[in-house]
Amino acid sequence: MKTEVLQINSPTECAAALARAAAVLKKGGLVVFPTETVYGIGGIATSAEAAHAIYEAKGRPSDNPLIVHIANPREAEQYAVTNDTYYRLAAQFMPGPLTIILPKRNTVPDAVTGGLPTVALRVPAHPVAAALIRAVGEGIAAPSANLSGRPSPTTAAHVIGDLSGRVDMIIDGGECEVGLESTIISLDGDVATLLRPGAITADALACVCAEVKIASAVTELPGENERPLSPGMKYRHYAPRAALTLLNGAETEVTTYLKSLVGNKAVGILCYDEEIPLLQGAATLFPIGSRTDLETQAKRLFSLLREADNHPDCTMLFAHLPPREGLGLALYNRLIRAAAHTIQNV
Ligand code: AMP
Ligand code: MG
Numbered sequence: 634m635k636t637e638v639l640q641i642n643s644p645t646e647c648a649a650a651l652a653r654a655a656a657v658l659k660k661g662g663l664v665v666f667p668t669e670t671v672y673g674i675g676g677i678a679t680s681a682e683a684a685h686a687i688y689e690a691k692g693r694p695s696d697n698p699l700i701v702h703i704a705n706p707r708e709a710e711q712y713a714v715t716n717d718t719y720y721r722l723a724a725q726f727m728p729g730p731l732t733i734i735l736p737k738r739n740t741v742p743d744a745v746t747g748g749l750p751t752v753a754l755r756v757p758a759h760p761v762a763a764a765l766i767r768a769v770g771e772g773i774a775a776p777s778a779n780l781s782g783r784p785s786p787t788t789a790a791h792v793i794g795d796l797s798g799r800v801d802m803i804i805d806g807g808e809c810e811v812g813l814e815s816t817i818i819s820l821d822g823d824v825a826t827l828l829r830p831g832a833i834t835a836d837a838l839a840c841v842c843a844e845v846k847i848a849s850a851v852t853e854l855p856g857e858n859e860r861p862l863s864p865g866m867k868y869r870h871y872a873p874r875a876a877l878t879l880l881n882g883a884e885t886e887v888t889t890y891l892k893s894l895v896g897n898k899a900v901g902i903l904c905y906d907e908e909i910p911l912l913q914g915a916a917t918l919f920p921i922g923s924r925t926d927l928e929t930q931a932k933r934l935f936s937l938l939r940e941a942d943n944h945p946d947c948t949m950l951f952a953h954l955p956p957r958e959g960l961g962l963a964l965y966n967r968l969i970r971a972a973a974h975t976i977q978n979v
Contacts, residue, residue, distance in 0.1 A: 638793065638803045644764030650804075651761075655768035657801045658683075663690055665778040665792050666765050667806030668757040670730045670815050670831065671785035671935070672792050673702065673775030674800060675765075678712065684744035684774055690799040693781040698747035699774040700732050700755050700815070704766040709754050712741050712772060718823045721841050728758035730811050731833040734819040745774045755815055761806040777814060778803075784871045784935035784971075787812050791939060812932035813963050818845075827851060830963040832931070851966050852957065854974045873938045875901060875947050877972040881954040882979040884924070890979040891951065901947035903937055917947055927960040934967060 639654065641647040654664045658675065661683050665674050674690060676683025678701045688695045701712055706723035709715050713735035722733060737752035746752050757763060766773055777785040780795040789805035796803070816831030818838065825842040827835055830851055839845045849855075880887045888908055894900045895914030902908075902916055905924040912918055919937040922929030941947050954976060955964040969976070 634798055634801065636793075636797050636800055636803055638789065638805060640805045641761050642806060644760050651764055651768050654765055654802055654804060655770075658765075658769050658773065661686070662801035663687060663799075664765070665789075665796060665800055665803040666762050666773075666775070667759055667789070667804060667809060668702075668762045668775075669759045669810045670757075670813060671787055671809050671811075672778040672789070673700075673757075673762070673773075674778040674796065675702070675773040675775035677769070678702075678745060678772035678774040679740055679742065681742035681744040684742060687774065687776065690796060691776065691779070691781050693776065695744070696747040697776075698749055698753060699745050699776045700753040701741065701745065701772045701774050702755055702757055702762065702766055703772045704756065704763055706756055708772065709735065711738070713737055713752050713754055716820065716822075718820050718825075718842065721823075722818075722825075722838070723756070725841050726833050726837070727756040728763065729756070729833060730758070730815040730831050731755065732815045732817045732829075734817065734828070751819070753817065759806065759810075761804060765804070782872055784873075784938045785814055787932070787935050791936070794939075808932075810932070812935060813967060816963075830966050832960060832963065834959050835962065836959065847962075851962070852969070871935070871938065871967055871971040872973070873950055873971055874942045875950040877950040877952065877968075877975065879952055879954040879968055879972050879976045880979050881976050886979050887953060894951065897949075898946050899948045901941050901944060901950045903934075903941075903950065903952035905953065917941075917944055921952075927955070927964065930955070930964055931960055934964065938971060 639650050676687050706727045732753050732755040734751045741752045778792045779786050786792045787809040811832045816833040817829040818825040823843040826846045828848050835845045895916040898915040900916040903919045903921045906920050955961040
């Protein structure tokens with residue numbers, strides 16, 4: 634299949650290109666589009682065939698369900714059974730990087746939800762994503778636009794590397810603002826369970842929900858026979874080629890430990906910007922942002938994991954263990970999974 638790459642930065646200036654992308658989707662084709670979190674690989678949400686095509690293009694197990702992207706919170710009525718808490722959360726956080734799991738309606742094929750009786754819904758804030766959904770006139774089912782097991786793509790170049798020849802169209806809308814996938818929650822009345830941490834933090838959700846529980850798989854390795862609340866939790870995601878170790882300890886101790894590694898050219902370090910002058914040597918540095926700037930760290934993480942994968946010498950990777958508060962919890966969750974829970978205390 635030949636993949637067409639379209640540049641769309643402003644939906645108003647590129648209405649004709651968007652109409653073409655919408656036509657591809659309506660015919661059952663696959664279009665990759667930018668969102669504020671990461672790039673998504675989209676197909677029509679009501680089509681089982683499109684869902685199968687997405688799983689095939691990604692090489693994704695078909696029991697790992699897709700998120701349905703809608704243009705405004707009310708459109709959830711077409712696909713799910715909503716409730717008051719959903720609308721209170723929507724008023725606060727939609728459009729934005731929040732995905733809510735609700736009981737599904739029959740309009741959503743089982744292929745989209747991996748056979749689950751629930752559906753994941755999100756209203757993306759990215760103007761190109763929003764305009765594409767409006768142009769199609771119905772929901773778009775879209776997981777992250779990476780090959781299964783690779784880090785989620787935050788630029789069109791990442792997508793082209795993974796999916797060129799496997800999808801009909803890729804819309805290049807520049808770099809994604811957030812860089813980590815959406816926060817996912819399920820609801821039981823007005824109690825939320827955080828299934829995947831993202832830019833909408835547990836503290837922010839607690840301002841609307843009576844309680845926010847954090848699923849154990851967010852921070853812990855799931856037990857051998859445990860059935861995770863979100864199927865995606867059981868897969869080893871975001872795995873770099875190099876063995877990744879997360880370093881836990883006082884900042885000065887961790888920096889001292891990192892200094893001891895810099896003579897080795899097989900070592901790569903996801904270091905803080907402040908550490909760059911301290912860590913000059915044979916090791917390869919992948920600066921992730923300032924120590925306290927979690928937004929920049931989130932934005933750069935997946936891109937750096939891909940850079941490390943492309944680096945010929947780098948077979949051992951080290952990174953700081955992020956704090957578990959705020960946006961740090963999302964970084965923690967992605968990094969412990971990339972590291973297969975390898976944490977070293979220093
Ligand atoms: P991705 O967009 O690639 O991050 O994948 C979507 C994520 O949403 C996966 O981790 C899924 O497991 C999760 N997900 C989608 N639908 C549901 C659902 N109905 N219940 C729980 N998790 C879901
Ligand atoms: Mg994904």
